[in-house]
Amino acid sequence: MDIKEILENYRKIAFYGISTNPDKPAYRVPTFMQSKGYEVIPINPHADQILGKKVYRNLMDVEEEIEILDVFRPSDQTPQVVREAIERKKARGDIKVIWLQLDIKNEEARQLAEENGFIFVQDKCLHIEYERYFD
Secondary structure, rough: OOOHHHHOOOOOEEEEEOOOOOOHHHHHHHHHHHHHEEEEEEEEEOOOOOOOOEEEEOOHHHHOOOOOEEEEEOHHHHHHHHHHHHHHHHOOOOOOOEEEEEOOOOHHHHHHHHOOEEEEEOOOOOHHHHHHHHO
C-alpha cells in the first residue's frame, strides 16, 4: 500500500507525542489533519485536552479504534513505541500503519513493525504527503 492509499483508506490517526504548543509540528500536523476530516486521537502523558479532544496518557488507554499511529518522538525512542503498538495490536487488532514523522527514522523500529504486519512509513510528514496528493 502506498502513501496515497494510506491517506485514502485510513481516517483514524493517533498522534503519539502530540504537543500543546501551537508552534511545534507535533501540534500543527494534527491540527491540519483534523481540518481535512481525519479523526485525531491525542496521546500525551502531560495534557488533558488538545484540539478539543480527550488526551490519552498512553497507547493502551486509547478507547477509539486506531488505524494510523503517527509518532512524534525522538528516533531512538521509536522501537519502544513500536513494541507498544505490537502489544496493542495483539490486544485490540486495530493499528494498521505506523508512521514516523519527518526526520524520525529507526531501522530497528522498521524491522519490528514489518515483522509484526504493520505498514511502516518513516521520515515523512503527514501534512506534506497529504498536500502532495490532495491539495
